[in-house]
Amino acid sequence: MQEYPKPLAKLITELQKLPTIGQKTAQRLAFFMLKLPDPETAQIAEAIAQVKQRLSYCDICGTITDTNPCYICTNPRRDRQVICVVEESDDLWAIERTNGYKGLYHVLGGVLSPLDGTGPDELGINTLFQRIRDATVNGEPVREVILATNWTTEGQATALYLTQHLETFEVAVTRIAYGIPVGGDLEYIDEVTLAKALEGRRKA
Amino acid sequence: MLLNNIVLRNFRNYVDCEVSFSKPVNLIIGGNAQGKTSLLEAIYFLCTAESHRATRDGELIRHNEAGFYLKGTLGNNNDDVMSLEATKRARGQFKLKKNGVLQVKRSEWIGQFNAVLFSPESLVLVKGGPAERRRFLDLLISQIDSIYLKNLQKYRLVLRQRNELLKQIRTTLADTSQLDVWDKLLIAHGTAIIIKRFEIFHQLKAYARQNHQQLTGGKESIALTYCSASVRNNTSMHHNAPNTSDEDTENLADGSEIGFFETKTETEIETDFDAALNASRGADLQRGTTLVGPHRDDFLIELENASATHSTDSESENGLEVPDTKEVEIDTEQSESQNLLPRSEIGTFREGARAYGSQGQQRTIALALKLAELELIRTVTGQDPIVLLDDVTSELDYKRTEYLLNVLQNLSAQTFITATHAEPLVRHLNQPNVLTVENAQINQVSETNS
Ligand SMILES: [Zn+2]
Numbered sequence: 001m002q003e004y005p006k007p008l009a010k011l012i013t014e015l016q017k018l019p020t021i022g023q024k025t026a027q028r029l030a031f032f033m034l035k036l037p038d039p040e041t042a043q044i045a046e047a048i049a050q051v052k053q054r055l056s057y058c059d060i061c062g063t064i065t066d067t068n069p070c071y072i073c074t075n076p077r078r079d080r081q082v083i084c085v086v087e088e089s090d091d092l093w094a095i096e097r098t099n100g101y102k103g104l105y106h107v108l109g110g111v112l113s114p115l116d117g118t119g120p121d122e123l124g125i126n127t128l129f130q131r132i133r134d135a136t137v138n139g140e141p142v143r144e145v146i147l148a149t150n151w152t153t154e155g156q157a158t159a160l161y162l163t164q165h166l167e168t169f170e171v172a173v174t175r176i177a178y179g180i181p182v183g184g185d186l187e188y189i190d191e192v193t194l195a196k197a198l199e200g201r202r203k204a
Numbered sequence: 205m206l207l208n209n210i211v212l213r214n215f216r217n218y219v220d221c222e223v224s225f226s227k228p229v230n231l232i233i234g235g236n237a238q239g240k241t242s243l244l245e246a247i248y249f250l251c252t253a254e255s256h257r258a259t260r261d262g263e264l265i266r267h268n269e270a271g272f273y274l275k276g277t278l279g280n281n282n283d284d285v286m287s288l289e290a291t292k293r294a295r296g297q298f299k300l301k302k303n304g305v306l307q308v309k310r311s312e313w314i315g316q317f318n319a320v321l322f323s324p325e326s327l328v329l330v331k332g333g334p335a336e337r338r339r340f341l342d343l344l345i346s347q348i349d350s351i352y353l354k355n356l357q358k359y360r361l362v363l364r365q366r367n368e369l370l371k372q373i374r375t376t377l378a379d380t381s382q383l384d385v386w387d388k389l390l391i392a393h394g395t396a397i398i399i400k401r402f403e404i405f406h407q408l409k410a411y412a413r414q415n416h417q418q419l420t421g422g423k424e425s426i427a428l429t430y431c432s433a434s435v436r437n438n439t440s441m442h443h444n445a446p447n448t449s450d451e452d453t454e455n456l457a458d459g460s461e462i463g464f465f466e467t468k469t470e471t472e473i474e475t476d477f478d479a480a481l482n483a484s485r486g487a488d489l490q491r492g493t494t495l496v497g498p499h500r501d502d503f504l505i506e507l508e509n510a511s512a513t514h515s516t517d518s519e520s521e522n523g524l525e526v527p528d529t530k531e532v533e534i535d536t537e538q539s540e541s542q543n544l545l546p547r548s549e550i551g552t553f554r555e556g557a558r559a560y561g562s563q564g565q566q567r568t569i570a571l572a573l574k575l576a577e578l579e580l581i582r583t584v585t586g587q588d589p590i591v592l593l594d595d596v597t598s599e600l601d602y603k604r605t606e607y608l609l610n611v612l613q614n615l616s617a618q619t620f621i622t623a624t625h626a627e628p629l630v631r632h633l634n635q636p637n638v639l640t641v642e643n644a645q646i647n648q649v650s651e652t653n654s
Binding site (some may be wrong): 112113114115119120153154156157158160161164165 | 358379
């Protein structure tokens with residue numbers, strides 16, 4: 001059996017490293033790229049290379065950015081007294097697209113999950129605490145921390161952990177409300193139980 | 205819902221078999237290992253997405269085949285038709301489709317139609333360990349309450365996370381404050397589970413008791429008690445009762461009827477579970493696993509024999525004393541030693557079985573529990589579940605079989621009964637559809653008279 005020419009086989013192998021791309025899709029993509037005019041393939045390759053070269057994590061909030069600190073952290077019109085805590089950078093952009101939020105962000109880079117070996121030290125949790133302390137020292141104390149981690153089990157655990165540790169700070173801690181979408185799924189009903197657990201247990 | 209038709213491909217010993225059921229009562233006749241039980245197993249699988257007897261899913265696939273396929277077509281009086289398909293490849297997850305649409309969650313699959321299965325394996329309800337009884341309760345409640353199953357799945361995930369964290373803390377001295385977080389989630393989901401179990405168990409034990417009394421002609425009766433190390437029993441009176449030699453059996457019966465757990469409020473259960481979890485933390489850390497919670501609960505089956513009180517009493521007392529006391533006293537100091545006790549000793553019928561002997565009695569109890577399950581599903585859903593009876597004539601004596609068939613005659617439930625011979629069952633059934641199974645081939649025999 002004649003195998004693919006080496007460069008093609010290599011491209012197919014590399015493409016398969018992407019999420020949701022299996023062998024068949026990788027083959028399709030590879031053959032598609034072969035047919036593209038040269039400048040276009042160069043642009044794709046360039047974009048992929050640049051993503052890593054030109055992007056880094058914001059030293060303040062932890063989001064993916066091409067300037068450090070990021071545009072949001074350096075924007076004087078943002079409300080510096082409110083920090084919204086999200087799991088990943090794409091959650092930040094999801095909230096940004098709503099155009100309704102004017103505060104700052106803090107990107108954790110994941111959620112607590114012992115099964116995945118993720119503890120507080122692996123997440124941007126200590127940097128969040130340090131950030132709140134620094135803000136007070138700098139005379140711009142944080143008024144409110146909004147917990148916007150997902151309503152998955154691990155997202156909840158992370159929100160609970162932050163709630164617990166933020167008690168020693170002089171900040172209001174809030175949790176994003178959980179909307180039941182139109183034609184709501186029963187799936188979310190047990191989350192209501194959890195919301196109660198989260199709220200009710202804060203006073204303890 | 206009535207099962208109108210089923211297709212089995214490469215399932216157990218079936219190669220490719222399709223059979224239609226035109227009547228509510230179906231009598232399936234065949235020798236051993238011909239495929240009778242596998243047919244019931246397939247029906248049950250379409251209902252619950254799990255087998256009642258396979259320990260590994262791979263066992264369900266016909267030898268040397270890549271995977272199995274099941275399809276059931278169900279309908280009701282209004283001509284609504286639903287098709288349920290289940291496929292399993294040797295290396296892969298189950299795929300479940302309803303009306304051709306892939307179902308991602310088992311919680312959305314379970315409960316589309318309900319089934320109650322009584323088989324020789326049902327005996328594990330009485331003879332088996334706590335896990336068997338928990339499985340029975342969990343599957344029963346999941347069939348009638350999809351939120352319960354979702355909470356159960358979340359609870360299991362939190363439990364795995366917590367157990368992993370316990371191990372990490374033990375080996376690397378990780379931050380214990382993380383544990384509080386998982387505790388809160390465990391308590392939130394666990395409390396929802398416990399509340400629902402209490403609610404259902406309360407009804408179940410009454411139905412089981414009634415059925416058992418009728419099955420034994422009033423000569424014996426059973427008392428079921430929910431046992432939980434995560435919820436404090438306000439008055440340990442009931443639990444002490446069987447151990448107090450001067451207590452007579454009537455009081456014991458009264459005590460178990462009241463059910464102290466079941467009067468607890470949500471907040472009380474939460475507080476209790478919280479306290480139990482806190483008390484157990486040291487031992488949990490030591491063992492690297494969570495020792496209290498609904499995943500360790502059980503229910504105790506006690507047999508009260510009206511005619512032989514004292515002779516059997518002392519026997520059962522000796523047998524039950526140790527585990528029972530440990531079970532009830534969930535004091536802080538005791539929880540550690542209590543947790544070291546293998547929980548399988550608690551609530552099993554082992555001691556009772558030694559005292560009361562007969563396998564027949566155990567089967568009667570298992571049947572009473574299954575009939576209670578049937579009644580409970582009818583009451584809660586307002587519909588008769590499909591009844592699957594595997595090899596009952598070999599399991600039960602004539603009198604009990606007759607009672608069972610009488611109960612079923614008063615229902616409009618669709619019934620599937622397997623037996624090695626048509627007689628004597630066929631005479632007691634209302635115009636059954638008789639099928640024969642031989643070497644995984646199913647044939648319609650005839651329209652028999654009742
Ligand atoms: Zn930033």
